[in-house]
Amino acid sequence: MSSVLRLAALLALARAIVAAPTASNCTGTIASLDDVDDAVKCTTVVINSFTVPAGETFNLELADGTTVNMEGDVTFAFKEWDGPLFQVSGKDITFNGNGHTFDGNGPDYWDGQGGNGGVTKPAPMMKIKISGTYSNVKVLNSPARVYSVSNPAALTMSSLTIDDSAGDAPNSKSDGKAAGHNTDGFDVSTTDLVIENSTIHNQDDCLAINKGSNIVFQGNTCIGGHGISVGSISSSVTVSGITIQNNVIQDNDQALRIKTDASATGSTVTNITYSGNTGTGLRQFGVLIDQSYPDTLGTPGTGVKLSGVNFVGSTNSLSVNSDAQRVAVNCGVGSCTGTWDWSALKVTGGSAGPITNFNGIENFSQ
Numbered sequence: 550m551s552s553v554l555r556l557a558a559l560l561a562l563a564r565a566i567v568a569a570p571t572a573s574n575c576t577g578t579i580a581s582l583d584d585v586d587d588a589v590k591c592t593t594v595v596i597n598s599f600t601v602p603a604g605e606t607f608n609l610e611l612a613d614g615t616t617v618n619m620e621g622d623v624t625f626a627f628k629e630w631d632g633p634l635f636q637v638s639g640k641d642i643t644f645n646g647n648g649h650t651f652d653g654n655g656p657d658y659w660d661g662q663g664g665n666g667g668v669t670k671p672a673p674m675m676k677i678k679i680s681g682t683y684s685n686v687k688v689l690n691s692p693a694r695v696y697s698v699s700n701p702a703a704l705t706m707s708s709l710t711i712d713d714s715a716g717d718a719p720n721s722k723s724d725g726k727a728a729g730h731n732t733d734g735f736d737v738s739t740t741d742l743v744i745e746n747s748t749i750h751n752q753d754d755c756l757a758i759n760k761g762s763n764i765v766f767q768g769n770t771c772i773g774g775h776g777i778s779v780g781s782i783s784s785s786v787t788v789s790g791i792t793i794q795n796n797v798i799q800d801n802d803q804a805l806r807i808k809t810d811a812s813a814t815g816s817t818v819t820n821i822t823y824s825g826n827t828g829t830g831l832r833q834f835g836v837l838i839d840q841s842y843p844d845t846l847g848t849p850g851t852g853v854k855l856s857g858v859n860f861v862g863s864t865n866s867l868s869v870n871s872d873a874q875r876v877a878v879n880c881g882v883g884s885c886t887g888t889w890d891w892s893a894l895k896v897t898g899g900s901a902g903p904i905t906n907f908n909g910i911e912n913f914s915q
């Protein structure tokens with residue numbers, strides 16, 4: 550063999566060794582966890598109905614460009630552990646739930662304590678680490694927090710259902726309180742994410758943005774929980790470019806909230822836009838902007854700089870219960886800055902709340 554040929558053979562071998570495994574143009578069908586390793590070698594994956602054994606994660610590490618179709622419901626057997634119950638990763642993925650359900654068996658876990666004690670609950674239930682689209686999936690009865698989203702590139706999540714409505718009622722372990730607790734819909738620390746056209750019935754934040762930018766939450770319906778939140782914001786994080794529009798918020802503690810930790814330092818929250826949101830039956834506040842978290846309207850911190858919070862475009866129309874406050878703003882001294890345009894905010898019912906340590910709100914009076 551000539552030295553040139555030897556070199557060529559060597560290069561081919563080297564390429565074969567370093568090349569990522571490429572998925573084949575085939576359909577892999579999953580009807581138990583044993584099927585997963587083979588199925589993810591295909592660029593079309595079908596999920597049939599099955600039960601995931603207790604204490605195991607249904608983990609899908611998909612090849613780039615894979616399409617997933619659910620053709621049945623997936624149930625997770627009960628075990629006290631941290632989870633997650635389901636995790637999916639990959640780039641440029643098309644994930645179609647086709648209306649099928651991931652059932653977290655929440656009633657077996659619920660004790661009114663969520664993540665604060667009692668039964669150890671898998672949380673989050675669903676870890677989404679894909680780019681592309683994720684749609685038409687139903688989550689029923691999550692043990693605690695539902696979705697944690699950390700997409701590697703742009704992701705649109707749409708037409709989803711989270712139904713933890715059964716957790717509104719007390720059970721034998723919950724001491725008269727709602728049995729479901731800390732059942733956040735979406736916990737988001739990411740960039741380039743759209744969540745739209747989804748319905749969330751739960752007992753905590755519908756959406757909680759802990760950090761990130763270019764996030765749109767629109768056309769969703771939030772029922773029963775703690776509303777749409779930016780925060781809580783801890784130390785050394787940035788949140789910017791958030792659009793929250795055309796959502797319907799029913800019977801929540803508050804509709805729209807920004808909560809920053811009283812103890813946080815070195816963080817920035819800016820450019821938050823609210824447009825066309827509607828809220829009814831709000832139990833505590835219409836809008837709550839509070840720098841004293843975890844207290845409510847306690848002593849505010851000054852370590853999170855908050856600016857550019859605007860209600861513009863279509864009217865945000867909120868109706869609070871008679872014993873609730875319409876708008877409360879609790880800034881630290883000097884930590885809310887600039888001018889905020891609140892011309893598209895209309896809140897009725899209840900009483901006016903306090904506006905503390907900030908004079909920059911324009912085009913609004915309550």
Ligand SMILES: *[C@@H]1O[C@H](CO)[C@@H](O)[C@H](O)[C@H]1NC(C)=O
Nearest residue numbers: 572573574575576592593614
């Ligand atoms: C995959 O297979 C289908 C069905 O045989 C075919 O129509 C399609 O063109 C193939 N796609 C690629 C990328 O090879």
Ligand SMILES: *[C@@H]1O[C@H](CO)[C@@H](O)[C@H](O)[C@H]1NC(C)=O
Nearest residue numbers: 684705706707708745746768
């Ligand atoms: C969400 O709903 C809007 C309004 O109906 C529609 O235009 C949009 O296409 C929907 N998004 C998706 C991803 O289906």
Ligand SMILES: *[C@@H]1O[C@H](CO)[C@@H](O)[C@H](O)[C@H]1NC(C)=O
Nearest residue numbers: 763764789790791792820821
């Ligand atoms: C605010 O965020 C919006 C939406 O993400 C973006 O289009 C706009 O450029 C941002 N404005 C500033 C001043 O950064």
